[in-house]
Amino acid sequence: MIHQFIQGTTETTFVLLHGTGGTEQDLIPLAKELNADANILTLRGDVLENGMSRFFRRHAEGVLDLEDLKKQTERFLAFLDEAAVKCGVDRDKMIPLGYSNGANLIGSALYRQNAFNASLLFHPMVPDRSLTLPSLSGANVFISAGERDPICPKTETEELTSTLRTAGADVELFYHGGGHELRMEEVEAARTWVASFLG
Ligand code: MLT
Numbered sequence: 110m111i112h113q114f115i116q117g118t119t120e121t122t123f124v125l126l127h128g129t130g131g132t133e134q135d136l137i138p139l140a141k142e143l144n145a146d147a148n149i150l151t152l153r154g155d156v157l158e159n160g161m162s163r164f165f166r167r168h169a170e171g172v173l174d175l176e177d178l179k180k181q182t183e184r185f186l187a188f189l190d191e192a193a194v195k196c197g198v199d200r201d202k203m204i205p206l207g208y209s210n211g212a213n214l215i216g217s218a219l220y221r222q223n224a225f226n227a228s229l230l231f232h233p234m235v236p237d238r239s240l241t242l243p244s245l246s247g248a249n250v251f252i253s254a255g256e257r258d259p260i261c262p263k264t265e266t267e268e269l270t271s272t273l274r275t276a277g278a279d280v281e282l283f284y285h286g287g288g289h290e291l292r293m294e295e296v297e298a299a300r301t302w303v304a305s306f307l308g
Contacts, residue, residue, distance in 0.1 A: 110188045111153040114196045118146045121307055122198045124189065125151035126211025128232075130161035140206060142296055143229075143303045148198055152188075154210065156181070164214040171260060173213065175237050182217040186224060201226060204303075208232060208291060209260070219273065223248055227306055229299055232289055234261045235269045245278035251302045253283040253295035260289045 113133050121144065125136040133153040140149050154164035156177070165181040166174035193200035204227045207215045212233035218224045220240045229251045250273055254266040263284075270282050283298040 110184070111155055112188075112192070113149075113151050114192075115149040115151070117148040119144075119148070119307070120199050120202045121146075122148040122150055122193075122196075122203045124203050124205040125149060126164060126205065126207035126214055127152075127154070127162070128209035128211060129158065129163050131208070131211075132162065136206060136208060136211075139291070139296060143206070143300050144307055147204075147307070148196070150192055150196065150198075150203070152211075163210050165210075165217075171234070173234070173236070175239070178213075178217050178237060179221075182214060182221060185214055186218055186222065204228060206231075209289065216269065219245065219248065219250065219278070227251075227303075229303075231291060231295065231299075232258065232261055233266075233269060235265055235272070242272065242276035245273060245276040248273075248278040249306070250278050250280045251283070251299055252280060253285070253298065255288045255290065255292075256284050256286050258288045 123140040127135040133151040154162040156163045166177040205215045206229040208231040212230040213236055215228050216233045217236035220236050220242055223243050223245050227249045231253050270280050273280050281302050283295055285292045285294050
């Protein structure tokens with residue numbers, strides 16, 4: 110997968126996944142806001158939609174290609190195992206952080222495997238309603254969303270949150286009053302949440 114690794118000074122590694130049309134550079138400032146000392150492994154999706162980078166295909170806005178999502182999720186998880194060895198970081202201390210399309214890939218990973226001790230999903234959707242989730246005991250998840258998001262309605266955020274909680278995840282949910290855009294107030298909420306793990 111297309112990626113860049115930035116060495117930090119702690120054992121934690123943020124794994125960054127941008128939204129549709131983004132690049133691996135987009136979320137670096139956000140990660141640094143959350144914790145300036147962590148390593149950063151930042152990815153660029155190589156699925157192109159009219160020239161826009163994504164992490165998996167979709168049929169239309171909000172209509173995910175579930176077959177491709179499964180394939181790309183498996184590829185993502187395998188990549189992280191390899192990257193941990195190559196970059197010399199602890200796989201168990203990887204914290205994925207994604208926005209929109211990137212958050213959906215992380216959500217898809219959580220729906221299939223208890224793959225991360227902590228993860229941050231900014232403006233995610235329900236990845237795949239056909240899946241039965243594994244036990245997510247010990248998984249800590251931060252979700253933020255917009256109350257008036259036309260791409261991801263509040264009902265969908267509530268469904269995602271309660272499905273993850275039912276599987277045993279400890280989910281913190283934060284709303285801002287707007288739409289699909291990232292706002293400073295959710296970054297601040299995420300920073301407080303991250304600090305509760307990393308100090
Ligand atoms: C997706 O395709 O992952 C969602 O529609 C979010 C987006 O990228 O717009």
